[in-house]
Amino acid sequence: MSAIVSLRGVSKVFPVQGGSRARNAEPVRAVDEVTLDIEEGTVVGIVGYSGAGKSSLVRLLNGLERPTAGQVFVKGQDISSLPEGQLRRVRAGIGMIFQQFNLLKSRTVFGNVAYPLKVAGWPKDKIKPRVEELLEFVGIADRSGSYPRRLSGGQQQRVGIARALANAPDILLADEATSALDPETTRDVLRLLRRINKELGTTVVVITHEMHVVREICDTVVMMESGRVVEAGPTYAVFADPQSYSTQRFVSTAVHGTPEPDTVSRLAAAHPGQLVSIGISEAAPTPLVAATFERHGVGSSVVFGGVTEIQNKILGTLTYELTGSDAAIDAALAELGDVTAVERQFPTAARADSAVPHLPVPANAGEKP
Numbered sequence: 001m002s003a004i005v006s007l008r009g010v011s012k013v014f015p016v017q018g019g020s021r022a023r024n025a026e027p028v029r030a031v032d033e034v035t036l037d038i039e040e041g042t043v044v045g046i047v048g049y050s051g052a053g054k055s056s057l058v059r060l061l062n063g064l065e066r067p068t069a070g071q072v073f074v075k076g077q078d079i080s081s082l083p084e085g086q087l088r089r090v091r092a093g094i095g096m097i098f099q100q101f102n103l104l105k106s107r108t109v110f111g112n113v114a115y116p117l118k119v120a121g122w123p124k125d126k127i128k129p130r131v132e133e134l135l136e137f138v139g140i141a142d143r144s145g146s147y148p149r150r151l152s153g154g155q156q157q158r159v160g161i162a163r164a165l166a167n168a169p170d171i172l173l174a175d176e177a178t179s180a181l182d183p184e185t186t187r188d189v190l191r192l193l194r195r196i197n198k199e200l201g202t203t204v205v206v207i208t209h210e211m212h213v214v215r216e217i218c219d220t221v222v223m224m225e226s227g228r229v230v231e232a233g234p235t236y237a238v239f240a241d242p243q244s245y246s247t248q249r250f251v252s253t254a255v256h257g258t259p260e261p262d263t264v265s266r267l268a269a270a271h272p273g274q275l276v277s278i279g280i281s282e283a284a285p286t287p288l289v290a291a292t293f294e295r296h297g298v299g300s301s302v303v304f305g306g307v308t309e310i311q312n313k314i315l316g317t318l319t320y321e322l323t324g325s326d327a328a329i330d331a332a333l334a335e336l337g338d339v340t341a342v343e344r345q346f347p348t349a350a351r352a353d354s355a356v357p358h359l360p361v362p363a364n365a366g367e368k369p
Ligand SMILES: Nc1ncnc2c1ncn2[C@@H]1O[C@H](COP(=O)(O)OP(=O)(O)OP(=O)(O)O)[C@@H](O)[C@H]1O
Pocket: 014, 015, 028, 029, 030, 048, 049, 050, 051, 052, 053, 054, 055, 056, 057
């Protein structure tokens, strides 16, 4: 694999705007010494809180902004100092889709998709079959004559995607492309982006603050904070073992399974055995956990948890009720502790002291595998 985009020590500093009130303010380092490779043919997620610098980074990738320092290479060419005329040619190889779709209201679906082809100087007789092919590909051929206002959000984003693909870009940038869509429509659009990557070989860069988007389609993830890349790697590795505090917080929004203190108290009231939460992963799949307990003569049953799949690999946390001698349980947990996270769960002291009602655990408390 080779890098289709490379950033080397790239910074983007915005001067402070405004009059005397801003005089003592520091310039904004929107992107701060970022070095990064985006591999050709992959789907990459750029993640971070609002203001982390994601959009600024993307605008550097397609030459809409010039770096204050460092170099941006697209397909081996340093675009940091290219004259505007040549930059336009680079931009033609990069498609872009947006949260608010940015369609031309006065043109039909056909007109919106034909527009970039006209700008690129395609002959009229070639435009029609190309637009039809694109609308077919994104699944909206039946709405060719409709105006954007007549379309749902998901349909409008499909038009946006068809338009972005018109000139067969090698790179597709998706800036919060599903943030305005409902979960079902989001899934459809993500599936479409995956198909574009697989069938057309397009490199897809997804800018998002939603980890479930990353979990669904990204091969690698880049975590940004205050303009810097704080963590980057294959999606499964980052989800299974997030290093930075902000990555841990992001991951916890998409991988559930660890019970909250309230839930632990409820579980403890309903289950007299010891409660232990175990990280489930490739290194510690459920059969291995079950076999370890069995080997040590420990009875185990899952009482809470959630397991998901990322890049076709299992990941999550299950809480077990364990029964058996303390020595056997300790030995089993010590063995598991060598391969995965093991956390004994106790009801919070205040709640243990108070009379915790013996409520049954609600059916929706957590998925059981
Ligand atoms: N043109 C500009 N002039 C001055 N400051 C800017 C400009 N563009 C971005 N910034 C600042 O740079 C920082 C990074 O902004 P950016 O939009 O890149 O972050 P982001 O991660 O994309 O945020 P969001 O998710 O809210 O879009 C912010 O502090 C922002 O205010």
